[in-house]
Amino acid sequence: xxRLMTVDRLPEVVVIGAGxxxxxxxxxxxxxxxxxxxxxxxxVAGGTTGAGEGNILVSDKPAGPELELARxxxxxxRDLADAVEGFEYDPKGGLVVAGSAAALDGLRATASGQRxxxxxxxxxxxxxxxxxxxxxxxxxxxGMYYPEDAQVQPAAAAARLLRDARAHGAAVRPNVExxxxxxxxxxxxxxxTSAGDVPAGAVVNxxxxxxxxxxxxxxxxxxxxxxxxxxLVTEPLPPGVVRHKVYAAEYVSDVASDDASLQSSPVxxxxxxxxxxxxSSRERVGFNRTLxxxxxxxxxxxxxxxxxxxxGADVLRAYRGFRPYCPDxxxxxxxxxxxxxxxxxxxxxxxGVGLAAATGHVVxxxxxxxxxxxxxxxxxxxxxx
Amino acid sequence: MSDTFDFDGRAVPFEPGQTVGAALIAxxxxxxxxxxxxxxxxGIFCGIGVCFDCLVxxxxxxxxxxxxxxxxxxxxxxxQEGTGHDDLDV
Numbered sequence: 001x002x003r004l005m006t007v008d009r010l011p012e013v014v015v016i017g018a019g020x021x022x023x024x025x026x027x028x029x030x031x032x033x034x035x036x037x038x039x040x041x042x043x044v045a046g047g048t049t050g051a052g053e054g055n056i057l058v059s060d061k062p063a064g065p066e067l068e069l070a071r072x073x074x075x076x077x078r079d080l081a082d083a084v085e086g087f088e089y090d091p092k093g094g095l096v097v098a099g100s101a102a103a104l105d106g107l108r109a110t111a112s113g114q115r116x117x118x119x120x121x122x123x124x125x126x127x128x129x130x131x132x133x134x135x136x137x138x139x140x141x142x143g144m145y146y147p148e149d150a151q152v153q154p155a156a157a158a159a160r161l162l163r164d165a166r167a168h169g170a171a172v173r174p175n176v177e178x179x180x181x182x183x184x185x186x187x188x189x190x191x192x193t194s195a196g197d198v199p200a201g202a203v204v205n206x207x208x209x210x211x212x213x214x215x216x217x218x219x220x221x222x223x224x225x226x227x228x229x230x231x232l233v234t235e236p237l238p239p240g241v242v243r244h245k246v247y248a249a250e251y252v253s254d255v256a257s258d259d260a261s262l263q264s265s266p267v268x269x270x271x272x273x274x275x276x277x278x279x280s281s282r283e284r285v286g287f288n289r290t291l292x293x294x295x296x297x298x299x300x301x302x303x304x305x306x307x308x309x310x311x312g313a314d315v316l317r318a319y320r321g322f323r324p325y326c327p328d329x330x331x332x333x334x335x336x337x338x339x340x341x342x343x344x345x346x347x348x349x350x351x352g353v354g355l356a357a358a359t360g361h362v363v364x365x366x367x368x369x370x371x372x373x374x375x376x377x378x379x380x381x382x383x384x385x
Numbered sequence: 386m387s388d389t390f391d392f393d394g395r396a397v398p399f400e401p402g403q404t405v406g407a408a409l410i411a412x413x414x415x416x417x418x419x420x421x422x423x424x425x426x427x428g429i430f431c432g433i434g435v436c437f438d439c440l441v442x443x444x445x446x447x448x449x450x451x452x453x454x455x456x457x458x459x460x461x462x463x464x465q466e467g468t469g470h471d472d473l474d475v
Contacts (some may be wrong), residue, residue, distance in 0.1 A: 135473070235448045236421055238467075238474040274421055274468060309473060314448055316437065 005196035011037035011171065013367060014191050014200040016178050016214055018042075019049035020154050020353050021345050022206030023161035024360025026170050027080070029204075032364045036170040037200070039193055041177035044162060045155035048208045048352060051321020053231060053269065053277050054154040055245060056354040059094040059121070059146035063113035065378035066330060066351070069358050071118065072374045074148050076357030080157075084164045087157035088272045094149030094245040095124065095132050097140050097306065103249040104141045111144050120147055135241055135309045149245050151269060154353045181218050187340030188218060202367055204343045209324035211332065211346030220338045221384050224347045226322035228283045230295050232303070235314045236274025245269045246306065251280065260284040262295055266302035268310075275316065278303040280350070287322060325349040333359050333379035335366055343367065344381050391461040392417075399456035406432065406439050406451030409462075417441050417451065418465040442469050 013029050015022045018040035026038045040046065056077050061067040081089035098104035111121035124143040129136050132145060162172050173195065180192035182199060190199035205214045205222075215222035247267040260283070267279040281295040296318055304311045324347050326332060332347040343366060345359050358374065365372040389396035392409065399408035406429050409417060416426035418440050430438035432452045439451040444460040447469025454460075 235470075236468045237470050241470075241473050313470075 003196040005173070005176070005193060005198045009035055011035045011198065011200045013037070013202045013204060014039060014198050015204040015206055016040070016191065017047075017206035017208055017346070018044045018158065018162060018172065018174060019047050019206065019208050020045065020158040020161070020356040021049075021208065021348065021359050022204070023158040023165070024080075024356040025204050025206050025345050025363045026165040026172075026360075027084070027161040028360040028364035029367055030165040030168040030170040032368050034364075034367060036165060037198060038162060038165070038170060038172045039176040039178060039191070039198070040174050041194075043174050044172070045158040047210070048321045048323060049154045049158050051229075051231070051319055052154045052350075052353050053267070053279060054088075054152045054157070054353050055269070055351075056150040056152065057094060057146075057245065057351070058114065058119050058148050059096055059144070059245075060247070060251060061114075061351075062110050063117050065375070066355075067114065067117055067119070068374050069331075069355055069362075069379070070351070072361065073355050073358035074150065076361050077150060077152065077354075080161065080357055081152075084160050087160045088153040089150065090152070090272065091148075091150040092244050092269075094146040094247070095143050096146070096247055096249055096251075097129065097136065097143040098249045099140055101141050107142075107144045107249045121145070122147075133243055133246060133307075135307050136246070137306055137308055145244075151245060152353065153272065157353070157356075178214060178217065188342050202341055202343060204345055204363055204367075206345040208346055208348075208352065209322045211324060211344065215336075215342075215344070215381075218336075218339050218342050220336055220342070220381065222332050222344060222347065222381055223327055223384060224324045224332070225284070225326075226287055227325045227349065228281070228285050228288065228320060228322055229279065229350065230281045230292065230299060230318055230320045232278040232296060232299055232315045233317050233319070234276040234278065234310065235316055237270065237276055237313060239270065239274075241309065242268055242270040242276050242307065248302070248306065262292070262298070264295065264298040264302060266299070266306050268303055268306060276310070276313070278310070278315075282323075289320060291318065291320070323350045324352070328383070331355060331359065331379055332381050333362055334376045334381070336381045338382065388456075388458050390456050390458055393462075393464055397462075403456050404452055405441060405443065405449075405454045405456045405462055408456045409451065417462075418469075419467065421467045424466070440469070441465055
């Protein structure tokens, strides 16, 4: 016997995943007039969203498809912050710093390509660095300032977007696990869940690091794997101690690396509440949640290298999460031609918060049959064959 | 005659092994810091080191948890305003 999940009205779209990407998909789809139901096997922002820092960056993306998506996302987040308040949106700008002349050359080359795509990147001479960040180490080779970089509180962003989507007719069902898919002759016809079946014409896979499992339920291959990262949280510090999103030029090459062992480069930003977040580390160790003292030690040492003043700050706690990465380091976004009715919105690696808004926009445009604001081709799932 | 520590310029008695927070409470002090946003008073809340509400400046170091720091005669205790890190403000 078929048991249907109890909802007021049957949805047209089921979004799997109540992280920031699923929330953005639900928000844009609901605002486009679609009836949306969001399900998540856990709570809102219970996965990687709740373990992130909340960065919206163009600065760390060299010219290419992901930069185009990031540029769109910067604009989309600005719109979201106007339409939906309460998630600490802060267009604080990003400062990428170089410790050596070679690293500075790399920054210049990256910025040159980004400028051709319309990104604002201003070189900062060593003697000007302190005008941007008074506590920065005084032996750096220079930096690049990106005024378009911004920050949000990711869990709050997911929650606020979902609340607003509900005000526009969406249903949000946490603690409901997808256990299978419903099929019709034409493709997917909904999902089977722990709370009953949910028939729907479209299914959005926004399951983040677990997106590969959802794809497998639908019989298609989407290779999303976990890349562990730790973040240290300091005691609250005065607002002026760290002003921008500040990170080292080496961060960009760390992200692009295919090395499985521990990589660490400093990424530092303050939060509205006062604590400063110190990242970052990258390791491919599956879903192992064990606290890694070597990783924490390196994050702390790197942070103090950039901001010597942090040596006197206490760390209150550390958290970890699992970035959803694909082998080609691009997210998986859009309709799956191998399985009509299935749409993907996962695999954003460490850029999920930043790219969430554009992802929601692109997915909603695909769901309603409209052209998106950027070329979606590089993100289509068929690239995995 | 029990030992005492200096709290904002006056002597607060404590028993051996007692924490700064416990000694302050026992002496009738209910709050010893103000919050960062609205300068609201704060003292002991959880009392077991979890909530970070009872922060206090001990021997010049801000944000010590009063419920965890053992009271000693030679560590002066100061009530704390905001982050306690005004020295870092620029």
